[in-house]
Amino acid sequence: MPDKPSRNEEEYFARVEAERAARLRQSAEIEAQMAERRSHFMKCPRCGADLKIEHYSGIEVERCPECHGLWFDEGEAQRLVELNAASGVMGGTFRAIVEAVRGTGKSRKS
Numbered sequence: 001m002p003d004k005p006s007r008n009e010e011e012y013f014a015r016v017e018a019e020r021a022a023r024l025r026q027s028a029e030i031e032a033q034m035a036e037r038r039s040h041f042m043k044c045p046r047c048g049a050d051l052k053i054e055h056y057s058g059i060e061v062e063r064c065p066e067c068h069g070l071w072f073d074e075g076e077a078q079r080l081v082e083l084n085a086a087s088g089v090m091g092g093t094f095r096a097i098v099e100a101v102r103g104t105g106k107s108r109k110s
């Protein structure tokens, strides 16, 4: 009988400690995920080089100077579609981008 409260106490502290350890583990995992994400910021998803921000017809794109990949986020792609709907600029913009990447055209970087 005197043993029972003590065992309950041990179980309680063991549970509290296990919960504390689980919270610490979760915090460490979240921090590791955040660090991993930060390490990829503005890096080319194909080759890992630093992306350069360039502007074509007022649209911002991220271009990789190593593998020449082009990256648009949702807003940038939507802006390109809207510009094309308004003025058919899409073909001209893509041509300017491709020529800039190849180094064959007049750069419109800004």
Ligand SMILES: [Zn+2]
Pocket (backbone or CB within 6 Å): 044, 045, 046, 047, 048, 049, 064, 065, 066, 067, 068, 069
């Ligand atoms: Zn790349």
